Amino acid sequence: MKRMSWCFPFRAGKARFFLPTLGLGLSLVLICTSGGCKSGKSAACPCKSGQAAAAGCGTCPTPAVAGATNAPAPAEEEVEEGELIFDGQSLKGWKITPFAGHGEVEVKDGKIILHEGIMTGVNYTNPIPRMNYEVTWEGCRVAGTDFFASLTFPVGETHCTLITGGWGGGVVGISSIDSMDASENETTQFIAFENGRWYRFRVRVTPDKIEAWVDNKKVANVNTKGKKIDVRPGEIEESRPFGFAAWSTTGAIKNVRIRKLD
Template sequence: MKLPGLLLVLLLSLALPACDSPDHAEALAPGWTLFVAPHLERWHEAEMAHSGGFTRETDEFVLKAGSPMTGIVYRHWKADDLPVIDYAISYEARRVQGTDFFGTVTFPVGSVDRCVSFVLGGWGGSQVGISSIDGYDASENPTGSRQTLENDHWYHVRIEVREKSLRVWLDGRPIINTNIAGRQLSMRAGEIDRCMPFGFASFRTEARLRNLRVEKLPVGSRQ
């Protein structure tokens, strides 16, 4: 018996995966969840001056408001053989109170000694971007943009790190796609470098973080 054409098309569409969805790629790729055991105890205070401190609540981290910054750092990146190229980071961040950055993540690009930060909500609460590229921070280089970022909303961030590119999605929307071939990548001057090689920071805000995942991506694709 032949299936009606419409039913056959429906069955085929259910069997095929989405081709260009970051969420679908994340679900299939092997990876590490760093806010749970055995990685949970490897997070430490980034020891910034006048830090507000941090606490762990089940699978969430709470960064209390600092004067100005609070940070946490995962120093075991190299020892745990986590990737430095062809990998993705995904996490959720929420600004509980305050008006500045709340889920800024520092991560390696090619080496644990070569790091940048994705700024989430800096410069008064709405600036996003990569700091720093060719000496210019997120408010000065082409990766920067202004986004509406509200308190008490969980924002989903996904970052893909490639040899020649950095790509960022915010709540599933692409907001950064920049070529880094031949570019100078560095940390912005200041205590943010205490989050190297991998860590999070907030600026005069209380922030919550959850669902952190690092995944290895297929080598050479989406360069």
């Protein structure tokens, strides 16, 4: 049977099998029925995108991996962890980004939840490195169809943003390189992010390079020498020097860490 992501859409039905026994003329009738997430005129499936609770960040996991939507993706390589800069209990060391029309920001169950608005985000308020460092975090798109855990970060005296699922939900890349944003430069990639699933993100900044990973897949490897690096002009500038943002989407963030490189 083909396995689906968050629910198993079987149609209710019946199948009868008759197995005559030797010489007795008896029949065995097996009646199989199934329900659950139906289509057509049946009740609405609770597994639809956008209905996952922010705290749980995923509903209807498959029985074989119950609860897996709250688990990080399997590690493919060992990554050294940095200093934890979000305590999972409060916004201590953070502030709500003053985007016009932003949604609510709350801390719940160890996550920062950026509720849907025009754009919603948080800025880190403590000192951070500007060069030779690595940031790791986990992000989940709870509801919506656009970027949900994008990080704006310093690159020496300037800044840029790792876009996570922008331009309708799938674009990943660095904004901006030589005035070209993540949808049109050398880092442009597409990832079919699933609502309710946690993803690992990692960014590394060194003097001549910006690198980025999604679930250990490298998605950016930019030689910055001779290139203009800056944020995309507009409201995302409010995320400088270091901040997360979600666009018209509810996103959740946890396990944010920074590590200085030797």
